Structure formats: structure tokens, C-alpha cells
Amino acid sequence: MGYIVFAIVLILIHFGLWKLFVKAGRKGWESLVPIYREYVITKITGHPAWWVALLLIPIVNIFIFYGLYLDLVKCFGKRRFWEYAAMVLLPFVVLPWWGNDPKVVYLGQSFSAEFKEKYPYKKSVAREWADAIVFAVVAATLIRGFLIEAYMIPTGSMEKSLLVGDFLFVSKLNYGPRIPMTPVAFPFAHHTMPIVGGKAYWEGIKIGYKRLPGFQDIERNDVVVFNYPMEADAPFNRPIDKRENYIKRAVGMPGDTISLRGANLYVNGEPGFKPPHSQMDYYVYTDGTGLNPQRLTDMRIDYNPYAREPYQLFLTDEAYEEVKGWANVTKIVPNIRHQDTHEPGIFPSNSLYHWNIDNFGPLVIPKQGWTVTLDSLTLPLYGRVIRVYEGNELESRSDGVYINGAKADSYTFKMNYYWMMGDNRHNSEDARTWGFVPEDHIVGKALFVWLSWDEKGTFFDKIRWNRIFMGIK
Template identity: 55%
Template sequence: MNYKFWKKKATDPNKKKSKTREWADAIIFAVIAATIIRVFFIEAYTIPTGSMERSLMIGDFLFVSKVNYGARIPMTPVAFPFAHHTMPVTGGKAYWEGVQWKYRRLPGLSDIKRNDVVVFNFPEGDTVALEAQDQNYYNLVRSMGHAAVNSQFTVTSRPVDKRENYIKRCIGIGGDVITIKNGIVSVNGKPEKLVPTGQITYAVQMKSSDVNFAVFTDLGFDINSDISSLGQQNTYQFVGTEEMMAEVKKLDFVLSVQEDTAPADYADISVFPQDKNRTWNVDNLGPITVPKKGWTVKLDSVTMPMYERAIRIYEGNKLEKSADGWLINGQKADTYTFKMDYYWMMGDNRHNSLDSRFFGFVPEDHVVGKALFIWMSVRDQGSFFSKIRWSRIFKGIH
């Protein structure tokens, strides 16, 4: 055989690829293309909890834009495609922490605005007890003690972009002063009404015990989850929107309807900043100033419970208490100037939401993107077609 001819034939660019090679090339291309779209343009999410009801419902599937606020460059670039933090089937980490990039973000179409619905990484998700991932590690430590938690659970750390994804409504941006009084949120002294699709709890007293609760189904209530007895005569707890409760008030067998909020003198130590010296709860809190890039705060016993975690964890400083004040990176400091913008996020289901009232500020490097619209919504019961909430398909998020 002529060697030159054989060599030319073996390297002939017109030679057809094998079926296996074609499939492999197609799969590699699809994975790369889908990853680029997912990281830099748009990503699909699902709503697993009721913290945003009735704005967003369990079973809603969303598209979240990375373009609106500017796509975040991956901070943990070496990761298994399409897995967030845990490998499917086998478990274990779906990423490698050997390569870590600094926080950077591409230019976006706009800044985060108040009332935007935002997806972000859970700020207190830096440390996780793997056997109790549905519980906040820091709450476990507060209730059980550090030694007990670390001996009973497998504790691991997660980089910013591999922490759990949360979705809430942005109530305050950097520089805003947030106050909550009797369940009403005020931003910079101006009361902000709950969005029409948001809901809270109400105490409803009936005129008698003879009530046909099926009536409330027609008003949009789920009588199994939205209505429960308060243990008082003919009094029930309702969870609903302002519009729904206005209809309840009109019913001739209803005696009274009142918002069921916590009293102002009730102290809830689980509420941010978990400070025993503050009489705060989910319905009465603040004032709190949301940090802004370039804003300088005085460091003292009043401010440090609110800003210590942001200074130490989110902005990466070594923070120590000294006999006469605070040391930041070994230097005495009476003030601190923030390097990032922060946000105050809250769920629309105000009495059933783990949000900034518990974990505090959301740093800008935790922001994933803006929720755009619902592309599918599915109930957990019924036949295939009855499960689909047809009225919510391609519904915009406001």
C-alpha cells in the first residue's frame, strides 16, 4: 500500500464521523450551550414552599433572568453540570472548592428596585448540618449548643453560589430604614402596604358554631390549610389576602375580623439580630438601616448585633472584641465603611416566611436574578390535566 495515500485517507476531513462520535459531540455542545444560557441569561426555578403565597404558589415553575441585574460570574466554576450543590443519586458535593473566583458581575439592565421579586442564595447557608438541611444551622446551635450540633450532625460549609436558593420580595435597598409596627412595614418612614396577592393571618369570630365552611372555598380558601381553630369559642385563624378577608367580613354569620399580629411588647429571640436587649418580633421590628456601599456605621453595642455578621462573614474581615472597642483586621476601629450593597427581603405570606426578619440582610454577591414569569404551575393532587393551574401559565410576576 502506498504510505502517502494511506496517510491522506486517514486524515481526510470529508470522512464521516461515527454515530457514537456524532452523539458525543451533540451532547457536549448541548451541555455547554445550556450551561452558558443557565449561567448568563435565564434559568428555571420551582417554588417549593408557601412563603410567597398567594403571589407565587407551591408548584409554580418560574423563569429567572440573570440579565436584568447582570449575570454573576461563577464563584465556584468547577461543578457538575445542572446540579446545584449536591450530586444526584450519589449525594456528596457537586462542586470542587479548589478553584474559587472573586465576586464579579456583568453589567445589568437595571438595579434591584423595591418590590422586585428576587432569587438569591440563602445568606446563612454558609454552614449546613447535612442530616438536618431543612433547619438553619445557626438556629440549631442556638438551641442545642455548638458542641452538640457538631457531634450529632455532619457539618459542612458551602461557598456563596452553592448555598440554597431563596425567592422573596425586595422591601428595602441599601440606605433604606426599615421599621415594622403591628405588621405594617414602613420604608424611610412611609408605610408600604402588602401587595394585593400577599397574605397574613386574621382572627375571625363567628356568631355561632353552626358554620358551613364550604362557603369559604368559593372565596379562594383551602379549608384544610388556610383555616384553623384558635381554641376560643367560635374563633378561627384565617390566612388570606386583604381582598379575600373583605369578602369574609360581608358574611352575615361573621361577627368580627381582626389582623392576628404579635403584641409590641413580645420579645422573640429568633428574630434578627437575635439580641436579648431588643423587644422585637415578626410584626414589630426596627428601625434598621440597610447597609449601602460606601455607608459608614459607628461600631458600638447598639449597632454591632445588626452589622457584625455582614462585616465579618459577608465582607470577609477579621473582627475581634477588645477591652476598649473593636479590632478589624488587627486595627482598632470605631467605624466601618461597607464595601457592598445589601437588601431587605420579605415573603408575601408574611406570617409563614423565613426572610430578612430572621436572617437579616442579603448581600449583593448573593443575588442570583429577577423572577420574570411563571411558565407552568401544577397542583399536588388531581388528574394530569386537573393538576395544571391553567390560569397561571405564562403569568408575569409583579
């Protein structure tokens, strides 16, 4: 249905442009040829022809595109605010309307000095403010969508590498800006309307996954912001780019084999990256005198407030060494699951795989072009990828596996996938819970902390000054 609506919109827009081109003394067919059409618009409006070259520059091309088309309708006397707004939001309505209206005639090149002198137009104060606000909203939306976006750390899954209350800048340019897949949306709202609630986007127009060229590919152990893949399911059923933003470390690349043994990460059989500020949870035993909660708070040590002897503390290696040296601490035991312990809710949530958060895998991460054999062992691992992320109908029948109605004994993946884990290995909902992250869910690369706000601090030390402008590693 969405493709039909999109096709109708395109037909109406081009029909209107054909009519306006004819009114301007050009050939109607010229309105149908991309790039050449914009070159003709520079002739109709009086813009320099080299403006067409600016359409090849990302971000700049958006401003040039709208500038050309707004000046085009200005050539026909359309320059009131509602007319500009309609041209941007409803071109499939106003272009055919103006093209067929005999009262709408070509007045001349709107960008020329002669036109401005012959048809002067003084904006009201309200119009000046409206134009400024619209420009600011459009510019901020483009910057947020294609260049850089602010993001706040809401949970402790990346402690202590990233702290709750850290405000980050996330670059869209490093991996390449993703073209908005659900382009009609309320400005600055991600998926839910502020105050009133409800969807902040319209799914009538959808664009397939496309990404502009970036500066780099995702590298192993990058800190990455991505859309939470499980919101493809009920009750959310959200489009890809409107799913909640998560931030984790990409510890596994496409084609890697991931495993955990005794809470230690292995990638392709070799020890994986251990972040210098990552933390694990430990059971801490004392001589009976207990631990002072205020001391733990002052040291910024997270702990389970409901646990008593043994205490459950989340410690970095540095904090571990300090707590171990306390006079009343008799023993510290890491809270590591046994390799034979099956933990509910761990990917792939299948009785064939008795994995837990500390002992997991080995598991191969799908790579574009990789072909996997389909059987009872691989379907629990890759069935969701085939069905949900790559959009196929997958069915297991008595005589075998069927994909899109055809019997299949193997499947070749269309996209790359990543394995995302939090640095706080025992307090992180990550890939061990929900599996792979498809490349079309990748939002951007975390660059640096521009503000860090500590809710637990006093009034005078809520801002963590030592973290401001801290690069993310």
C-alpha cells in the first residue's frame, strides 16, 4: 500500500511540474529528467547554472534543492508563508493545482534583480519570525539526522566506561548518515509525541534502507548507538529508525565467532577486548561489621541495597583491589555462573542451548553473503534474522524448511550483523539477551562526553567536570 501511495504522490508532483514548465516556456518533458530538470529550474529562476553541482554535496544539497523549488513557485507569484509551507509539505497537492490554474502565470526569473524590483514583497514581522523559526527547525533536523546528535546515558550498562548522566555527541558521519526510513515525523520527537503521547511519525511513506558514504567502517570494540532490534515486535511494532536508541560496544564483527567462558569474552578463539573501566559484580564477605553504605556512595561504587552478608558490589578492577584491602573484608567472590547452569531469557531462548551470561556460544555472527545450512540447530540461532530483519516468510514443515513458500536447505544473508555488549557485563541487557544487531539499525558512533550530570552528588558537585569533553574509547 505504501508503494502505491508513493507512486501516486510522484505522479502528481511531476504532473504539476510539467504544467509549470510549459507555462515558463519550457518543454514539459524536461520536468521528468532528474538533474537536468534542476538545471532547467536554474534557467527559469535566474540562478547560476553551477548551483546544480551543489546538489552533489550531502546536506548542502537539501538546502539547494528546496531553495530552487521555492524560487520556482515564486516565479509564479507564490511567496506567502502558507504557499511555501504547502510547497514543502504538500507538493503533490499544490503543484497540480497551480499548474492547472489559468490565473497562475509565469512572471519572470524570481532570483533576478529585475523581478525583485518589479514585484517587491515586504515581509511582516510575523513572517520574518516564522521564516526564521522554520529555517532553524529544518537546519537543526538536518544536523541531527545527518551530522551529529546528542544522546544521554540512561542506564548503567556501560559503567564505568560511560556513566549514567553522561551526555554524548554521536556522529552520523563516521559510519555514513542513514537516510530517514520514516521521513514524515514530528520535529525533534523520536517515536512518541511529547506531552500528548501517541506516534510522532506517519508510516504512509517509507524509504528502504540506504546509507550515505561514511569516513570509516564499524571497527571492533567501537562504542555504537543503534536502534533496539526487539521493538520490531509487539507491543511496539515500530519502524527501524523509530525504535529506541541503545548504546553498547561492538565486540563482534560480521563473520566473527563469539563465545564467553567464565565471564571472559573470546573472539575467534582469542581473548576479546576488556575495557579498562568495565566492572563485574562480586559477593563481599566481612568479619560481621558490615559495609558502610555512605562510604560506597562516596566512592561511586554501585551495590545491591537489598543484599546483606554477603554484599553484592559492582566493581572495576581498581575498586576491587581497594575493597579487598579493607580491614573488615574477609573474602571477595566473583558472581560467575557455572558453565552447566541454564539461565532463562538468554539468546536464543531454546532448550538446545544451555547458555548463560558468563558461559555463552560459540556463535557465528552473520555476514553479508555468508550461507548457513538450515537445520534444527541453526534455525533457533538465525531464524529471527531470516524472518524479521531480512523480511522473509520462514516456516518449518514436516518435510523441511520453507522460505517464501520454497523449500530451502540453506540461506544466504543479505546484511551484516554485529554483536553488542555492555561494559558492565553483569548489569547489561545486551546481545546475550536479544541476539544480533542488523547493519540497518546502526545510528552512529559515540564521540565524546559534552556534559556529565551526577544525580547522586550534592548541589556543588553534580557536574562531573573531569568527564567533560572526554573522548570515548
